[in-house]
Every structure is written in C-alpha cells, then in structure tokens.
Amino acid sequence: MSNQDNEEYMLNHRAFVLLGLVAEMPSYAYNINQRIEERGMRNWTNIGKSSIYSIITKLEEDGLVESYIEEVDNRIRKIYTITDYGSEILRNKAYNVISEFIGKNDEDFYVAFSMLPILTKKQQIDAITKSLKKIKTHQRELERMLEEISHMPLNVRGLFVHPIKILGTDIEFLEWALKEIQKGGEKES
Numbered sequence: 001m002s003n004q005d006n007e008e009y010m011l012n013h014r015a016f017v018l019l020g021l022v023a024e025m026p027s028y029a030y031n032i033n034q035r036i037e038e039r040g041m042r043n044w045t046n047i048g049k050s051s052i053y054s055i056i057t058k059l060e061e062d063g064l065v066e067s068y069i070e071e072v073d074n075r076i077r078k079i080y081t082i083t084d085y086g087s088e089i090l091r092n093k094a095y096n097v098i099s100e101f102i103g104k105n106d107e108d109f110y111v112a113f114s115m116l117p118i119l120t121k122k123q124q125i126d127a128i129t130k131s132l133k134k135i136k137t138h139q140r141e142l143e144r145m146l147e148e149i150s151h152m153p154l155n156v157r158g159l160f161v162h163p164i165k166i167l168g169t170d171i172e173f174l175e176w177a178l179k180e181i182q183k184g185g186e187k188e189s
Helices: 013-024 029-038 049-061 084-100 107-114 121-148 154-183
Strands: 065-072 075-082
Touching: 013 029, 013 049, 013 075, 013 084, 013 107, 029 049, 049 065, 049 075, 075 084, 084 107, 084 121, 121 154
Parallel strands: none
Antiparallel strands: 065 075
C-alpha cells in the first residue's frame, strides 16, 4: 500500500531518522543500527534498537522504501533502499523542519540538519534564512517582554534571560552555517 496521494505523508521522528539513514545508502536493519551507534545518534535523537525493524517495515508498506534480498556469506539479508516518493517526502520534511526551527531544543532539527546535503544549496539557504528570521523575531519579543518586567524578581526575569541567551547561540550557529553554505561545498541548485 502506498500513501502517494495529494495528502502530505507525515513522518514521525523515528521514521524521519531511519528514512534519512536509508537514503544515504542501501541498508539492512543491523547496518542501520551500527551507523546509529557509530555516530552517537542516540545522544541527540530518540530511537531504540528494537523499533528499527518495525519502522522500516512501515516505511516499506507506505511506499517510502523498497527492499530486496541479498545473500552474503550464506546469510540472507533484506536490503532497504529509498524510493523516489520517499526521497521527495524526506526532502520536504528536512526543508520544513529547518525552515520552521524557532530555537527550541528540537530533536527533529538535529536530524534535519544532519540531512542538509539532500537539499539544494538554494533550499538550504532559504530554509536557514527563514529560521533565522523567526528566531530573531522571537528573541526581540522576549527582550521587549523582559523590559516590561524589569521590576520583577530574578526568578521571573531569568525565565526570559535564559531563552534569550539560548536564542542568541542558535542565531550564531545558523549564521555560521549560512556562511559555510554560501562559501560553497554544498549541492548546487
């Protein structure tokens, strides 16, 4: 069964992670788990070993990945590859997550950023620019609110100062990434 209709397919976090890993190279479940371990992805994403096979199976049922059987050293492996539909869904998800990032701790943002090369240079610049605009607007709103409550005690003001500082770091990071992309080295549109 395939969800290839006009309605946008909704990738949950775990499916987003796994579809991105399959998009990198044809993979079998054990290999995907190895890459998750090697990259330390469990430190910044929420995916357990036991869920990999069931999620990949669901992605296959939905037409985002397809599989074939391969025999290696007398062992049968089911190899998964991303479909054109899966690639389209993955690119759209990565673009939307990056462009909607508003500076909060967002595990999908880390996943989307790790997939930056699947987007064209133009898409990368556009998504990060949109995110920067939103974060800067949010930071200004918090700064305005902080001025209004400047008479309040530390515990109240601190609830504004802390996110303002975090947003400043996010802005600095995204501006750095934007400069790196503009220098080159990423996919051209």
